[in-house]
Amino acid sequence: MINREIVHQVALNIAQKYDVLLNTFNDITLCAQACFEQKEYQHLFNQQQERYRLYGKFVKEVVADTQVFLADDFTNISYWKAIKTAFSEVINEKPHKLNSETFYNSITRKVFENVSFNSEYEFFDYTDYKPVKSADEDIYDTIECSHFSKVSIKQILHYFKFNVLFEDIDRDAQLIFDEVAPTIIHQKSNLFLERVEVLKPVFYRNRGAFIIGRLFYKNWTMPLVIPLLNEDKGIVVDSVIYIPAEMSIIFSFTRASFFVYTKYPAQLIDYLKSMLSHKTIGELYDAIGYYRHGKTILYRDLMNYIYNHDDRFIIAPGIKGMVMAVFTLKYYNFVFKIIRDRFEAPKNCTRDFVIKKYEEVEINDRVGRMAYAHLFENLQFPRNLFSFELIKELQDTCKDSVEFYDDIVLIKHVYIERRMTPLNLYLQNETNPINLCRVILDYGFCVKELAAANIFPGDLLLKNFGVTRHGRVIFYDYDEIGKVTEMRFRRLPQFLEEDDTRGNFDMIAAEQNDVFPEEFKAFMAPDGPIGEIFLAEHDQIFDPKFWRDIQKRIQAGEYLKFYAYDQYKRFRKD
Numbered sequence: 023m024i025n026r027e028i029v030h031q032v033a034l035n036i037a038q039k040y041d042v043l044l045n046t047f048n049d050i051t052l053c054a055q056a057c058f059e060q061k062e063y064q065h066l067f068n069q070q071q072e073r074y075r076l077y078g079k080f081v082k083e084v085v086a087d088t089q090v091f092l093a094d095d096f097t098n099i100s101y102w103k104a105i106k107t108a109f110s111e112v113i114n115e116k117p118h119k120l121n122s123e124t125f126y127n128s129i130t131r132k133v134f135e136n137v138s139f140n141s142e143y144e145f146f147d148y149t150d151y152k153p154v155k156s157a158d159e160d161i162y163d164t165i166e167c168s169h170f171s172k173v174s175i176k177q178i179l180h181y182f183k184f185n186v187l188f189e190d191i192d193r194d195a196q197l198i199f200d201e202v203a204p205t206i207i208h209q210k211s212n213l214f215l216e217r218v219e220v221l222k223p224v225f226y227r228n229r230g231a232f233i234i235g236r237l238f239y240k241n242w243t244m245p246l247v248i249p250l251l252n253e254d255k256g257i258v259v260d261s262v263i264y265i266p267a268e269m270s271i272i273f274s275f276t277r278a279s280f281f282v283y284t285k286y287p288a289q290l291i292d293y294l295k296s297m298l299s300h301k302t303i304g305e306l307y308d309a310i311g312y313y314r315h316g317k318t319i320l321y322r323d324l325m326n327y328i329y330n331h332d333d334r335f336i337i338a339p340g341i342k343g344m345v346m347a348v349f350t351l352k353y354y355n356f357v358f359k360i361i362r363d364r365f366e367a368p369k370n371c372t373r374d375f376v377i378k379k380y381e382e383v384e385i386n387d388r389v390g391r392m393a394y395a396h397l398f399e400n401l402q403f404p405r406n407l408f409s410f411e412l413i414k415e416l417q418d419t420c421k422d423s424v425e426f427y428d429d430i431v432l433i434k435h436v437y438i439e440r441r442m443t444p445l446n447l448y449l450q451n452e453t454n455p456i457n458l459c460r461v462i463l464d465y466g467f468c469v470k471e472l473a474a475a476n477i478f479p480g481d482l483l484l485k486n487f488g489v490t491r492h493g494r495v496i497f498y499d500y501d502e503i504g505k506v507t508e509m510r511f512r513r514l515p516q517f518l519e520e521d522d523t524r525g526n527f528d529m530i531a532a533e534q535n536d537v538f539p540e541e542f543k544a545f546m547a548p549d550g551p552i553g554e555i556f557l558a559e560h561d562q563i564f565d566p567k568f569w570r571d572i573q574k575r576i577q578a579g580e581y582l583k584f585y586a587y588d589q590y591k592r593f594r595k596d
Contacts, residue, residue, distance in 0.1 A: 024104050032091045033108035036084055037116075040125040043080040044118060047073060051311070054226035054281030059186045061252055063229050067387065070278060074385050077128070077314055085132045097133060102143035110145075117286050124318040131399075138402035138432065139321075146322065161289050162235070165218040170206055170237060172199050174218065178248070179259070181220055182233060187256045194259035197593045198248065201262050205244070206237075214240055221293065226281040228387070228584055230260070232272070236297060245269050245297045249587065261591045267492055270298055272586040275394045275440050276496050278387040279311040287312060300491075305440075308394060317396045320356075320438060327354055328407065335408045337415060340444040341485045344369045345376060345501045347420050349412050350441055359395065359437040362419045371501055373422070379500045380437060389475040389584045391468045393488070393498045395439040403431050442488025442496060449484065449548060461489055462552045466560030468495040469546075471584065473572050478506045478537070483545055507576055509537045511569040539564050 050073045057066040088096065095101045106126070113122040123145040130144050139146070165181065167174040175195040179188065188194065220235035233248040247263035263269050273294070284290045291306045298306065302323060307316035327333070331353065338348040338357050344366050346359040361373050383392055405413075408431055416424045416431075425432040445465060452458050465487060472479060479486070480502025488496050510533060543564045547553040562568040585592065 024101060026104070028091055029101065029104045029108050032088055032105050033112050035087055035091070036105075036109060036126055036129060037112045037122060039080055039084045039087075040118075040122050043076060043125070044121070047076055047311070048283055050076075051281045051283045055184070055224065055231075058226055058229075058231050058252055059184060061229075066226070066228070066281070070281075070387070071385055073311060074313070077125075081125075081128045081132060084129050088129065088133070099140075099143060102130060102133070106143050106145070117288075120288055121312060121315050124315045127318065128314060136400060138400050146325075161223075161284060161286055161293060162219045162221050165220060167215050167218050169215050170199070170202065172196055174215070175199055178218060178220060178233065178235065178246075182224055184257060186252055189253060189256035189258050194593075198259060198262045202244075202246075202264055205264065206239075216240065218246075221290070223282045223284055223290075227278060227586070230586070231257075232280070234294075247272060249585075259593065260585075261587055261593060263587055263591070266297065266299075268587060268591070270300060271390070271492055271494065273298060273301060273306065273309045274390055274490075274494075274586075275305050275308065276388050276390045276392055276490075276494075277309075277586060278389075279309055279313070282310050284310075287315075313396075317398075320396055321398065324354075324356070324438075327351070328403070333407075335403070335412055337409070337412050338441075340447055343485075343499065345371070345499075346437075347415055349415075355441050356438050357441045358433075359439065360416070360420045360423045360433065361435065363422045364419070369501070376501045379503055383500050383503070386477075387475060387584075389471055389477075390494075390586060391472050391475075391497055392477075392500075393439045393442070393496050395437040395498075398436050398438060399434060401433045401436060403433070405429055405431050407431075439498065440490075442490055442498070444485050445487040445489055445495060446484040448489045449552070455551075457493065458552050459555055461493055461495060462548070462556045463559055464493070464495040465546075466556055466563060468497060469563060470560070472497060473506050473569065475584065476506050476576050478504050478509050480504060482542055484548075504535070506569065507573050509535050509569070509573075511537050511539060511566040511573075513566050514538050514540050537569070539566050539569060 050069050053069055054066060057063065057069070092098070092101060109122075109126055113119050116122060127144050134140070163181065165174070165177050167177065172192075172195045175198050176191060179191055179195065216238045218235060218237055220233065225232040225234060229251060231250040231252075233246075233250065235246045237244040237246055244264050245266055247269050249260045249263070250257050251260045263272065282290070287307070287310065290310065291303060294306050294309075295301065295303060301309075302320070304316040304319035304323060307313070307319060328351075331351075333351045333353050335349050335351055335358070338350045340348075342348075343362075345362060347362055348357055348359050350357045361376055365371065380395060380397070384394070384397075388394065405426070405428070408416075413426070413431075417426065423433065423435045425434065445461070448461060449458065452461070465484075468487065469479065469482065479497050479499075481499055486497065486499035488498055490496060543557075546563070547556045589595070
């Protein structure tokens with residue numbers, strides 16, 4: 023017999039604890055403006071990590087509470103069916119209903135941690151995704167303007183109240199106008215500006231603050247993103263982004279989440295999606311710090327895709343990894359990565375070590391150069407969705423993570439991340455020399471930016487980097503990453519010709535963290551013209567002094583600068 027009072031207590035406790043979690047999340051988020059105004063960037067980074075850890079702490083706490091409430095009925099499915107119904111009633115009118123459902127599912131995943139998802143006592147219904155507009159607040163304001171001008175730009179900038187003055191708002195308004203006006207004029211007959219919308223919250227990340235809105239003309243709209251920096255003499259406009267593809271990069275899966283305060287995350291995501299059509303809803307939730315809800319939506323998107331498309335899991339193109347077995351669906355934009363049971367030499371790490379590295383990447387700032395990977399456990403798929411080759415690959419190398427049954431495949435531990443073209447394949451197959459040049463140069467910039475963020479990739483082979491649809495080079499192999507400050511960058515010894523140890527690097531690298539950058543040239547610079555282009559721009563990567571200089575700057579406490587947009591887009595250079 024189900025005790026309805028206990029059912030209600032459990033449901034109410036989960037809902038109340040999520041409210042506390044959300045309030046705590048928002049309190050941390052609200053600190054971003056003060057950090058920006060006071061230039062406390064390291065504190066903001068620390069708060070980023072603290073905010074990320076909140077969710078797991080609250081889930082653990084609620085699971086412990088629920089064990090006390092339910093006692094011997096802790097894993098009684100009949101109870102959890104009733105709890106789901108009661109919980110749905112408790113949260114029905116809340117603006118964060120969808121996120122509350124995700125939190126509830128996080129609890130049940132811990133209760134039934136070795137069991138696949140079950141919609142009888144967990145939330146799945148995809149039809150609930152459309153946000154209901156709240157009556158008490160809009161997430162944006164409208165600024166009435168007859169045309170785009172320096173005056174209208176100043177209206178936009180003045181809308182936001184900072185406790186620091188602009189260094190020169192007239193200058194910056196003129197810079198924005200000069201940059202954007204040619205694109206508007208190009209539209210010819212559609213020059214009448216109907217209105218400007220600006221999102222009420224400011225988006226904060228790293229050193230920057232971002233004003234986000236859009237311009238409405240008769241037959242077209244233009245996104246408008248204004249990045250701000252707080253410099254020595256006040257706030258300055260650093261750039262203006264008005265091309266959707268460039269805005270998409272700012273919200274990339276390769277970056278840390280924004281600090282952006284809103285009571286209505288679903289409405290905010292809906293608004294962003296209207297400007298970023300290629301972004302998935304899940305990625306946008308990731309971008310504003312709601313990782314677990316982003317993960318929920320990714321799972322639902324995957325299930326809907328599988329059951330509505332004639333597609334099969336296949337081994338991902340490219341060179342097979344020594345640590346991960348990687349597979350994908352032919353027409354799906356994500357890949358699946360499973361840790362192999364054993365690693366062949368020269369890999370000498372363990373499964374737990376790899377998991378730890380992925381956790382480190384997850385919680386740290388990825389500076390636009392490392393892919394975010396969601397960890398899933400106990401995913402169940404029909405066996406007939408897997409190609410014969412993939413089944414054999416998983417059976418031979420991933421038995422610790424995958425179980426096979428007559429009709430299903432149960433994956434106990436898998437990372438899902440955005441699919442990219444492996445850099446080695448891109449360089450082999452791309453025929454446009456301009457694209458080849460741009461990508462090979464970006465490979466070097468990727469390594470340098472990671473280094474500036476105190477990230478040493480470890481394995482710099484081309485196959486461990488991918489190319490996005492925007493042509494950006496991203497690192498995605500994390501089993502050998504470390505901190506630049508923990509490495510010892512050395513020159514290769516100059517052996518005498520008669521010395522028998524010539525080329526015997528086992529006798530050179532006495533310590534695990536010894537690194538010889540001169541060796542990088544052999545595999546980082548491809549043969550031919552593009553290799554020469556790479557060397558002309560990035561030859562310093564092969565010099566130990568380059569790495570030691572970065573070490574010194576980081577150890578001196580210098581907060582190195584990163585930008586979510588190309589350097590050429592900046593109005594002023596460092």
